[in-house]
Amino acid sequence: MSSYSHGLDVSAYQAAQDWKKHARDGITFAFAKASEGRNSRDPKFATHVRGIKAAGLIPGAYHFAWPNQSATAEAANYIGAVKPYAGPGFLHWLDLERYSDGRNYHGRTAAQIRAYAATWVAAVEHAFPGQRVGIYTSADDIAAGRVPNGIPLWYPAYPGKSVDTYAEAERHSRPSPSGRTVTLWQFTSTPLDRSIAYMPPTALREWAGGTGKDDDQAPSKYTAPAFPKGLAPDKSTPSAVPLQRALKAAGYMPKSVKESPSYGPQTQAAVARFHNAHTRYRAKGSTHDVAIGPKGWAKLHRLAYDK
Structure with missing residues (x-):
């Protein structure tokens, strides 16, 4: 073949x-x-x-x-x-x-x-x-x-x-x-x-069809920062601020949204938009996954900052 x-x-x-x-x-x-x-x-x-x-x-x-x-x-x-x-x-x-x-x-x-x-x-x-x-x-x-x-x-x-x-x-x-x-x-x-x-x-x-091996990786020395401990939708933590900045830089959150330690509704909606664009990082069976994980965090950062 x-x-x-x-x-x-x-x-x-x-x-x-x-x-x-x-x-x-x-x-x-x-x-x-x-x-x-x-x-x-x-x-x-x-x-x-x-x-x-x-x-x-x-x-x-x-x-x-x-x-x-x-x-x-x-x-x-x-x-x-x-x-x-x-x-x-x-x-x-x-x-x-x-x-x-x-x-x-x-x-x-x-x-x-x-x-x-x-x-x-x-x-x-x-x-x-x-x-x-x-x-x-x-x-x-x-x-x-x-x-x-x-x-x-x-x-x-x-x-x-x-x-x-x-x-x-x-x-x-x-x-x-x-x-x-x-x-x-x-x-x-x-x-x-x-x-x-x-x-x-x-x-x-x-x-x-959205499955199979990615073939879109540009060679790069960029390494995403470690996934922050305690980053979850039900917690208020300074970790939400870099997440919001990455979401803005990658185009999934409007730049007009005010940064906040709270992992609130606007952050959750932006994470869901990211997941729906990159479904391999989305929880199975979900169409509104608002909780980002380590692999999604790394992909988001590469999209946002690997210029």
């Missing part, structure tokens, strides 16, 4: 596809552009995504980012576009790339773009609990510090004629831009955008 999965992505620029034929030809996953900016939606998204799902492929969608607009408004645009089609096993992607004239990045620093991306991802994770959310982005964006850590990466880089088939992409070394691990590599745009995933089809389906 192959250690890789093959995929395609399309937008309004592509005609309707024979997705069942693509499936017979060995395609495992396919993504369609859903939206762009605050208001724009791809006119062929519904046609594409329905065909992808009907063919039994792992489905997904992407949103083209305008970091100099509101991240929450853009997330709402995307969520509205994909909500009728998203379900378990659906993959969501933020397409974070600069227009050639820079109009979608104009006036924003690298830190502001990174914060925009983290906010967009957190909003989509909250809207679709348990579903994977990743970022499609370039080596330049990663090197410039515009891409948050701890998020699956779909990476475009085209070697040219030396790698223009799936077989050649599989034989090529796995890209590692700025030392980051990539989950998907888009290696050509001819005749369609084509990508490989670094998991066999069965493992990719498990991963897309």
